[in-house]
Amino acid sequence: MAxxxxxxxxxxxxxxxxxxxxxxxxxxxxxxASCSNISGDSGNDEIIFRKGEGGTDQTGQEAGLxxxxxxxxxxxxxxxxxxxxxxxxxxxxxxxxxxxxxYRAAKGAGVAKVALMSDQQLKKVYESASYKALRxxxxxxxxxxxxxxxxxxxxxxxxEGLNTSKLVFIDISQRVPLKKRTIVVREPNGTLRKASWExxxxxxxxxxxxxxxxxGLPRMFQQDNLxxxxxxxxxxxxxxxxxxxxxxxxxxxxxxxxxxxxxxHSNGKFEDLRSTRHFGPMIFYFTYYKKIDKLLVAFLExxxxxxxxxxxxxxxxxxPSCKSAEKVASMPDPTPLEIIGAFAExxxxxxxxxxxxxxxxxxxxxxxxxxxxxx
Amino acid sequence: xTARLGNxxxxxxxxxxxxxxTIIYPQSSSLFLPCDQSHSCTAFPRVTPVxxxxxxxxxxxxxxxxxxxxxxxxxxxKKGRRPTRKLENLNYGQRPGDGKANxxxxxxxxxxxxxxAKIGPLAESHKLPPKQRGAQQRxxxxxxxxxxxxxxxxxxxxxxxxGGRSVGPPDPVSDYVFEGFDTKILEVNVVSHxxxxxxxxxxxxxxxxTGNKQGLAGYGIGxxxxxxxxxxKAKNIAGQHLMYFERYKDHTVYHNFHxxxxxxxxxxxxxxxxxxxxxxxxxxxICKMIGIKDIxxxxxGRTKNKIxxxxxxxxxxxxxxxxxxxxxxLKLHVVEFRKERQYFPEVVASPAKARQTVGPDELLDFETxxxxxxxxxxxxxxxxxxxxxxxxxxxKRVHFINRNQPAAQLARLVEEQLxx
Numbered sequence: 001m002a003x004x005x006x007x008x009x010x011x012x013x014x015x016x017x018x019x020x021x022x023x024x025x026x027x028x029x030x031x032x033a034s035c036s037n038i039s040g041d042s043g044n045d046e047i048i049f050r051k052g053e054g055g056t057d058q059t060g061q062e063a064g065l066x067x068x069x070x071x072x073x074x075x076x077x078x079x080x081x082x083x084x085x086x087x088x089x090x091x092x093x094x095x096x097x098x099x100x101x102x103y104r105a106a107k108g109a110g111v112a113k114v115a116l117m118s119d120q121q122l123k124k125v126y127e128s129a130s131y132k133a134l135r136x137x138x139x140x141x142x143x144x145x146x147x148x149x150x151x152x153x154x155x156x157x158x159x160e161g162l163n164t165s166k167l168v169f170i171d172i173s174q175r176v177p178l179k180k181r182t183i184v185v186r187e188p189n190g191t192l193r194k195a196s197w198e199x200x201x202x203x204x205x206x207x208x209x210x211x212x213x214x215x216g217l218p219r220m221f222q223q224d225n226l227x228x229x230x231x232x233x234x235x236x237x238x239x240x241x242x243x244x245x246x247x248x249x250x251x252x253x254x255x256x257x258x259x260x261x262x263x264x265h266s267n268g269k270f271e272d273l274r275s276t277r278h279f280g281p282m283i284f285y286f287t288y289y290k291k292i293d294k295l296l297v298a299f300l301e302x303x304x305x306x307x308x309x310x311x312x313x314x315x316x317x318x319x320p321s322c323k324s325a326e327k328v329a330s331m332p333d334p335t336p337l338e339i340i341g342a343f344a345e346x347x348x349x350x351x352x353x354x355x356x357x358x359x360x361x362x363x364x365x366x367x368x369x370x371x372x373x374x375x
Numbered sequence: 376x377t378a379r380l381g382n383x384x385x386x387x388x389x390x391x392x393x394x395x396x397t398i399i400y401p402q403s404s405s406l407f408l409p410c411d412q413s414h415s416c417t418a419f420p421r422v423t424p425v426x427x428x429x430x431x432x433x434x435x436x437x438x439x440x441x442x443x444x445x446x447x448x449x450x451x452x453k454k455g456r457r458p459t460r461k462l463e464n465l466n467y468g469q470r471p472g473d474g475k476a477n478x479x480x481x482x483x484x485x486x487x488x489x490x491x492a493k494i495g496p497l498a499e500s501h502k503l504p505p506k507q508r509g510a511q512q513r514x515x516x517x518x519x520x521x522x523x524x525x526x527x528x529x530x531x532x533x534x535x536x537x538g539g540r541s542v543g544p545p546d547p548v549s550d551y552v553f554e555g556f557d558t559k560i561l562e563v564n565v566v567s568h569x570x571x572x573x574x575x576x577x578x579x580x581x582x583x584x585t586g587n588k589q590g591l592a593g594y595g596i597g598x599x600x601x602x603x604x605x606x607x608k609a610k611n612i613a614g615q616h617l618m619y620f621e622r623y624k625d626h627t628v629y630h631n632f633h634x635x636x637x638x639x640x641x642x643x644x645x646x647x648x649x650x651x652x653x654x655x656x657x658x659x660x661i662c663k664m665i666g667i668k669d670i671x672x673x674x675x676g677r678t679k680n681k682i683x684x685x686x687x688x689x690x691x692x693x694x695x696x697x698x699x700x701x702x703x704x705l706k707l708h709v710v711e712f713r714k715e716r717q718y719f720p721e722v723v724a725s726p727a728k729a730r731q732t733v734g735p736d737e738l739l740d741f742e743t744x745x746x747x748x749x750x751x752x753x754x755x756x757x758x759x760x761x762x763x764x765x766x767x768x769x770x771k772r773v774h775f776i777n778r779n780q781p782a783a784q785l786a787r788l789v790e791e792q793l794x795x
Contacts, residue, residue: 097719101716101717101719102716103715103716104715104716104717105715106714106715108714109647109713109714109715110647110714111645111646111647112711112712112713112721113711113712113713113718113741114630114698114709114710114711114712114741115709115710115712115720115739115741116701116705116707116708116709116710116733116739116741117707117708117710117720117733118707118708118729118730118731118732118733119708119729119730119731120731120732121733122708122710122720122722122729125710125720126720129719129720132717219793
């Protein structure tokens with residue numbers, strides 16, 4: 001009885017949060033805005049994508065390429081922070097309280113605290129646990145790689161030979177956000193320049209250390225070691241550690257996360273990240289780089305039609321100029337299966353696979369319907 | 376023989392009257408010195424000189440000498456005195472005639488009727504059986520009560536004590552075999568009572584606990600004249616008085632409790648896994664038999680009466696409530712908050728129909744509800760005596776500067792090694 005109540009509460013709560021204007025989904029707008037290389041068009045809700053362009057992902061596949069991508073680097077951040085996208089991603093992530101509050105070894109954990117509660121008190125406690133869980137499910141944003149810093153403040157050739165090593169200066173005054181702290185470097189040849197991203201990371205970690213973060217690249221994220229970890233199936237751990245070690249727009253973070261998503265894709269283990277904060281970014285990655293076929297098939301095999309439709313809708317939001325989006329827009333009142341069917345026909349890269357999955361799903365549906373009728 | 380002895384007898388009388396001379400008559404046929412076998416002649420008998428005072432040693436027999444140690448005088452008997460020693464046969468393991476030369480002497484170590492045979496080496500059949508041979512055997516027979524050396528796993532709490540020793544499962548009763556059971560001795564006491572005929576009669580009392588480590592356990596007391604019998608009786612009584620206790624996740628009790636029996640109070644606290652049995656060794660043994668692996672228990676009052684400690688502890692366990700019983704009694708959900716689950720409310724027991732509300736005055740603090748109003752006494756933290764000295768604070772300041780250096784140095788070393 002308590003278990004069913006718990007599930008019902010979780011479902012009810014997530015719908016409340018998604019629909020209400022007061023309790024908005026936690027989109028990390030401040031974080032997104034603080035990234036220095038992104039131009040501030042935050043007021044615009046529409047997503048502007050230049051047609052024919054695509055970014056390169058981890059496997060080197062270039063989606064929908066027409067022009068030279070090296071010149072125009074695509075920024076997924078704008079798409080990710082869109083409200084509609086966030087809502088869909090949160091819905092897809094789900095809220096499995098047992099998974100969010102998984103058993104983890106804790107130091108100094110003594111005996112459990114035991115409380116005696118009535119039904120009302122229990123409901124309250126579940127509510128607060130669900131709110132906490134939603135905060136735990138706050139998604140780390142998906143951003144484009146940061147542009148390298150290349151700004152010289154002054155050239156002083158008369159200072160050449162004064163020092164044999166670089167001097168790094170950091171502003172340690174109070175109450176300055178980490179991103180805005182001035183860090184400059186005096187080269188041995190006398191040039192005073194702004195510190196590069198790598199230098200910034202190291203210096204900030206030295207002076208304002210963040211827990212869980214190491215100076216330099218941890219061995220785990222080296223290519224070979226990363227592969228070992230992935231083969232062991234430690235996707236969630238890798239992603240969590242990457243989150244704590246790197247900045248979101250760090251090329252290393254992007255490399256590690258994208259490699260992890262690719263590994264999951266090749267093994268089909270999408271459910272491992274369900275009900276974690278990394279599920280949303282993973283779905284977004286596949287959608288952005290137009291690789292949702294295998295995902296769609298997985299959802300259909302699970303017979304979750306809502307998830308499949310959500311995925312296709314997400315695809316249409318991120319790529320509004322695609323053919324199936326236009327077709328669905330033209331339909332008066334499309335059913336879920338019609339939406340998925342349109343996508344399968346027009347935009348799926350593995351068309352036959354998706355269509356087969358749809359057929360299997362329809363058969364399963366019919367058979368269950370018939371058995372229900374018989375009953 | 377007699378005729379020949381006639382002359383010798385006259386001589387003997389003359390010789391024998393002299394003091395200090397003993398005449399030994401050889402057992403061989405010839406009484407005389409073997410000068411010439413063909414004719415008879417008087418010859419001097421063999422004589423062996425012996426030292427002064429031989430009569431002193433011959434005055435009393437062996438038994439009469441022993442009676443000095445083994446006997447009790449009449450007056451002593453009236454007062455209830457007992458002999459200090461038991462009579463020992465000092466000749467045990469030895470036989471006249473046996474010696475290094477290994478010669479068989481008829482009448483001594485060989486039957487007399489064999490004397491017609493030559494005096495020769497002692498045959499195997501006539502040798503003393505190995506068990507009786509030698510002075511060593513005499514000594515070992517004295518030591519009847521020698522104890523075999525026990526291995527550390529077989530020993531009890533100490534090398535000598537019976538407490539803590541395992542004595543196996545209780546004896547089977549008809550078709551029931553006590554599978555998986557083990558018994559531990561908690562105490563062996565020497566007891567006595569007065570009888571009209573024998574006076575003080577001594578016996579042993581054994582106090583044991585038995586259990587199958589899966590929740591079944593019982594304790595028993597047995598008395599007998601010997602320790603083994605007393606332990607056996609106690610074990611079987613314990614096997615007849617088994618109780619079943621529920622354990623929380625098979626490792627600890629469900630809640631803290633406090634019980635008192637006579638003058639012994641036991642305060643028990645549940646413990647997390649890995650905590651161990653931090654309690655009196657009596658309670659440790661009981662917990663091992665029940666299958667409790669983690670517990671804290673403090674005995675207050677009389678700590679020496681092992682039976683009351685045990686009774687007190689068992690009583691507390693019998694009164695213990697499981698989560699389901701608690702939920703059913705109060706009609707409330709029993710919810711656990713664990714650090715390992717980030718304090719997520721985990722419902723561990725629910726009643727059939729739970730209450731909607733809780734009264735304002737209802738006391739539902741799980742930690743104290745079974746304590747009967749008692750509160751745990753925690754000592755106020757005391758500043759150590761050295762905190763008042765300046766030197767200590769100076770040293771603290773110096774240490775603070777390098778506070779993380781050992782760990783940081785180790786980390787640097789590890790990085791170096793891994794890099795290499």
